[in-house]
Amino acid sequence: MSNLVILPIIIPMIAAIVLIFFNKSVRISRALTKLFSIISLATAGYITWYVLEHGTIILQTGDWMAPYGIVLVMDGLAAILVLTTNVISTACAFYAPYAGLEKRERFYFYPFFFFLITGVSGAFITGDLFNLFVFFEVLLMASYGLIVLGGGKVQLRESLKYLLINLFSSMLFVTTVALLYAVVGTVNMAQIAERVQEVEQQGIITTIGILLFFVFATKAALFPLYYWLPKSYIVPNPVISALFGALLTKVGIYSILRVFTLIFVYQTDLTHEMFIWIAGLSMIFGIIGALSTSNIKLIIAYNIIPAIGFILLGIGVLNESGISGSIYYLINDMIIKTALFLLVGIIAYVAGTSDLRKMGGLIHYYPSLGWLLFLSAAVLAGLPPFSGFIGKLLLLKGAFEEGEIAIVIIGLLTSLLILYSVVKIFINGFWGDKETMGTIIKKPINGLMAPVVALLTISVLLGVGAELFYPSIESIAAYLLDPEIYIDSVLKE
Amino acid sequence: MYKTNDLILRTTASLIAFILLGFAVYLLLAGHNSPGGGFVGGLMTAGAILLMNMSYGFKEVRKVLPINYVKLIPAGLAIAVGTGIGSFLFQQPFLSQTYGYFHFPIFGEIELATAMIFDLGVYLTVVGVMMTIILSIANDTE
Numbered sequence: 033m034s035n036l037v038i039l040p041i042i043i044p045m046i047a048a049i050v051l052i053f054f055n056k057s058v059r060i061s062r063a064l065t066k067l068f069s070i071i072s073l074a075t076a077g078y079i080t081w082y083v084l085e086h087g088t089i090i091l092q093t094g095d096w097m098a099p100y101g102i103v104l105v106m107d108g109l110a111a112i113l114v115l116t117t118n119v120i121s122t123a124c125a126f127y128a129p130y131a132g133l134e135k136r137e138r139f140y141f142y143p144f145f146f147f148l149i150t151g152v153s154g155a156f157i158t159g160d161l162f163n164l165f166v167f168f169e170v171l172l173m174a175s176y177g178l179i180v181l182g183g184g185k186v187q188l189r190e191s192l193k194y195l196l197i198n199l200f201s202s203m204l205f206v207t208t209v210a211l212l213y214a215v216v217g218t219v220n221m222a223q224i225a226e227r228v229q230e231v232e233q234q235g236i237i238t239t240i241g242i243l244l245f246f247v248f249a250t251k252a253a254l255f256p257l258y259y260w261l262p263k264s265y266i267v268p269n270p271v272i273s274a275l276f277g278a279l280l281t282k283v284g285i286y287s288i289l290r291v292f293t294l295i296f297v298y299q300t301d302l303t304h305e306m307f308i309w310i311a312g313l314s315m316i317f318g319i320i321g322a323l324s325t326s327n328i329k330l331i332i333a334y335n336i337i338p339a340i341g342f343i344l345l346g347i348g349v350l351n352e353s354g355i356s357g358s359i360y361y362l363i364n365d366m367i368i369k370t371a372l373f374l375l376v377g378i379i380a381y382v383a384g385t386s387d388l389r390k391m392g393g394l395i396h397y398y399p400s401l402g403w404l405l406f407l408s409a410a411v412l413a414g415l416p417p418f419s420g421f422i423g424k425l426l427l428l429k430g431a432f433e434e435g436e437i438a439i440v441i442i443g444l445l446t447s448l449l450i451l452y453s454v455v456k457i458f459i460n461g462f463w464g465d466k467e468t469m470g471t472i473i474k475k476p477i478n479g480l481m482a483p484v485v486a487l488l489t490i491s492v493l494l495g496v497g498a499e500l501f502y503p504s505i506e507s508i509a510a511y512l513l514d515p516e517i518y519i520d521s522v523l524k525e
Numbered sequence: 526m527y528k529t530n531d532l533i534l535r536t537t538a539s540l541i542a543f544i545l546l547g548f549a550v551y552l553l554l555a556g557h558n559s560p561g562g563g564f565v566g567g568l569m570t571a572g573a574i575l576l577m578n579m580s581y582g583f584k585e586v587r588k589v590l591p592i593n594y595v596k597l598i599p600a601g602l603a604i605a606v607g608t609g610i611g612s613f614l615f616q617q618p619f620l621s622q623t624y625g626y627f628h629f630p631i632f633g634e635i636e637l638a639t640a641m642i643f644d645l646g647v648y649l650t651v652v653g654v655m656m657t658i659i660l661s662i663a664n665d666t667e
Contacts, residue, residue, distance in 0.1 A: 034618060035613055035618060035619055038619040040607075040608065042609070042610065042619075045602075045606060046603075047608060049599045049602045049606065050599075050602050052596070052598065052599035053596065091618055091619065092618055093618055093619050093620045093621075094619075094620045094621050094622060095617060095618050095621045143599075161595065423555060
């Protein structure tokens with residue numbers, strides 16, 4: 033039944049509504065959060081299976097035909113991203129009770145959390161440009177609430193910056209949608225794609241495409257527009273940082289992926305060539321940021337930027353290996369960034385500081401924590417058996433096929449430096465004498481570790497069982513490279 | 526300190542608030558065929574309650590209208606989502622709507638649409654949001 037499509041949006045929304053009523057009782061809130069997360073995860077899992085088995089599901093809301101109403105399109109890409117989102121949200125839901133949020137949990141932490149998931153799922157599923165804007169706002173409003181929740185001085189300062197930059201980019205988004213509507217006369221993505229094809233993407237449409245790219249690049253933190261990200265992502269609680277780092281920028285890069293494989297695909301020598309350079313610059317500047325600091329949270333936050341660069345590289349080269357590499361890397365990065373943010377949250381909690389220069393010798397007290405960090409560093413950098421490797425391999429292969437040798441070299445060097453930046457945490461924080469930090473009182477961290485272990489297991493499985501997942505990813509890439517299939521499935525049913 | 530006697534303000538405020546509330550309900554119900562709807566109806570209601578608050582004071586109004594405005598927001602959202610989910614029961618796509626003609630004793634034949642229930646959800650949410658914002662800023666100085 034086509035109403036399946038709406039469930040990943042509706043279930044978190046109902047959860048948020050119900051949880052507003054139970055804000056006073058932390059115990060009920062926690063239990064309900066876990067329950068709803070698991071229901072949502074199970075639904076997303078079923079939908080993904082259904083879509084990969086039977087093909088795209090289209091929901092015409094309110095029973096209005098495709099270009100007139102809002103269509104929700106659950107294709108393979110949307111389905112696996114919704115599933116990944118739900119995996120992450122479930123992990124965060126199980127981490128949050130131990131994350132030291134007691135006071136904030138009473139002040140509507142969980143409703144904000146679920147509204148964020150609503151917005152993210154909606155943005156992945158929608159097939160309408162203005163509806164995409166609305167879901168962007170839903171997730172941004174929730175993120176404003178989450179970033180300032182608690183009311184610390186730093187939070188206040190960083191949330192102001194975050195709010196201003198996002199308000200500006202939202203305004204630009206509305207303006208761009210207005211321009212596009214004035215030119216093609218529709219906001220339905222399939223119909224826009226059809227009409228852009230008819231006029232062979234004349235100059236004005238390419239201009240609008242580049243404007244739209246800047247909107248999404250601000251949300252996704254690409255090269256010239258990333259300066260707001262690192263600081264504002266580390267001020268809230270680790271669980272909120274993890275949600276932001278895993279979901280918000282990825283929605284931006286997903287929008288770029290969707291729009292530039294569906295709508296603006298007829299002047300690739302202009303736009304997509306630019307993407308490759310922006311991808312390279314994002315990698316370089318992001319990794320310089322990650323190397324420049326000794327704050328462990330900031331290292332992970334800066335690592336988001338080269339990852340987004342890698343994903344954009346695949347969109348830039350626009351061939352089958354490139355796109356499937358982008359998708360693989362996108363999923364891998366969403367999971368591993370959550371795991372890393374949660375891990376550094378635990379490290380900062382047990383060490384009592386997030387400054388690398390003040391810690392050392394933690395391996396004597398928390399061996400499992402140390403080895404988990406080491407494992408996730410290996411996954412992030414893309415060492416062979418793990419999932420980061422396959423994504424990067426496909427991406428670099430795609431770039432190589434297009435003859436972009438410079439970017440391949442930049443990508444390889446960046447990977448090396450990513451590995452260095454995370455292993456630096458391991459070397460400085462975990463190696464060394466037992467006495468470096470004085471005597472540590474061992475804190476219980478089992479509750480915090482469980483979600484991280486689950487995420488890392490999934491991540492490792494993604495890499496080791498690549499044979500299993502790769503065919504579906506490849507078919508999604510083939511599907512994305514042929515916009516006709518999308519247009520036909522939405523408009524001609 | 527010398528306490529002002531705002532007799533004229535209070536007398537006119539209750540009269541104006543009464544008219545405003547009536548107009549708000551009119552706007553809410555008229556939304557289908559003429560300008561109006563849940564959003565502007567909700568704003569107008571919030572305006573009326575705000576006027577009462579300004580002329581009588583927050584404590585007095587809380588006694589007369591013991592409403593938890595924060596809870597009004599999820600209630601409105603629940604109604605709006607509920608109308609969307611309601612279409613699941615009839616095997617229709619999400620947010621489908623329908624209408625019918627009903628005969629009432631005094632008013633005669635009236636068209637009733639399920640979009641009205643959605644509007645009611647919007648109305649409650651808007652009232653809740655507006656009053657939450659106003660009251661939390663107003664109570665800040667305490």
